[in-house]
Amino acid sequence: MLFRQLFDRESCTYTYLLADGGEGILIDPVKELVERDVEVAQQLNVKLKYLLNTHCHADHVTGTGDLKKVLPDAKSVISKASGAKADVLVNDGDAIAFGSRHVTVHATPGHTDGCVTFVLDDKSMCFTGDAVLVRGCGRTDFQQGDAGKLFDSVHEKVFSLPDETFVYPAHDYKGRTRSTVGEEKKYNLRLTKSRDEFIDIMANLGLPYPKMIDVAVPANLVCGIQDE
Ligand SMILES: N[C@@H](CCC(=O)N[C@@H](CSS)C(=O)NCC(=O)O)C(=O)O
Numbered sequence: 436m437l438f439r440q441l442f443d444r445e446s447c448t449y450t451y452l453l454a455d456g457g458e459g460i461l462i463d464p465v466k467e468l469v470e471r472d473v474e475v476a477q478q479l480n481v482k483l484k485y486l487l488n489t490h491c492h493a494d495h496v497t498g499t500g501d502l503k504k505v506l507p508d509a510k511s512v513i514s515k516a517s518g519a520k521a522d523v524l525v526n527d528g529d530a531i532a533f534g535s536r537h538v539t540v541h542a543t544p545g546h547t548d549g550c551v552t553f554v555l556d557d558k559s560m561c562f563t564g565d566a567v568l569v570r571g572c573g574r575t576d577f578q579q580g581d582a583g584k585l586f587d588s589v590h591e592k593v594f595s596l597p598d599e600t601f602v603y604p605a606h607d608y609k610g611r612t613r614s615t616v617g618e619e620k621k622y623n624l625r626l627t628k629s630r631d632e633f634i635d636i637m638a639n640l641g642l643p644y645p646k647m648i649d650v651a652v653p654a655n656l657v658c659g660i661q662d663e
């Protein structure tokens with residue numbers, strides 16, 4: 436299987452390309468980097484079949500809408516629970532296939548209601564969006580955020596994966612690229628605490644809202660297609 440991790444310096448977002456037999460998926464593309472993503476896919480002889488979003492992002496506009504303009508056969512994907520528009524609305528347990536491989540959708544609400552984690556068929560990798568970040572997790576102070584829900588989601592749907600499963604987050608703000616389930620179960624600064632302590636930590640993060648939130652959320656509810 437072909438795998439690439441790509442990075443947006445502006446929003447610190449990771450985009451992932453997975454492909455098999457010339458068919459591929461992109462997870463969490465960023466609008467400003469659509470040209471880069473198309474070029475990478477072309478150079479690696481990958482026909483992009485599905486353009487996946489782990490959730491309705493608040494900090495950047497998804498590239499899935501613009502990618503569809505240049506790749507008309509590609510289908511945008513987001514969870515039904517996100518309330519956003521896309522060609523394919525997925526639910527917990529659904530599979531997205533490319534070549535002879537697939538990822539399974541695991542609903543991991545809490546950062547937003549519609550957050551999902553994509554788990555590769557052999558459980559070697561999972562793509563956690565903002566549910567699990569390296570040594571951290573997505574904030575829960577906007578967009579239906581619910582710390583108790585996030586704690587339960589992660590413990591039930593991510594920490595139940597094998598310790599060796601690589602964790603690929605949607606963002607990292609300190610230059611880290613990936614982790615493993617085992618590492619996060621041991622060293623995550625928030626999710627290793629008790630449920631009550633976790634809820635308290637999340638209520639007191641004191642983070643400023645993402646700069647782009649007022650533009651990004653409405654745009655992402657319509658797959659990144661804004662009035663132009
Ligand atoms: N400064 C950035 C936004 C940073 C931020 O709020 N990140 C989110 C993920 S994007 S919704 C988050 O959940 N962070 C958790 C954390 O502990 O940092 C901007 O202005 O865009």
Ligand SMILES: [Fe+2]
Nearest residue numbers: 492493565573
């Ligand atoms: Fe987010």
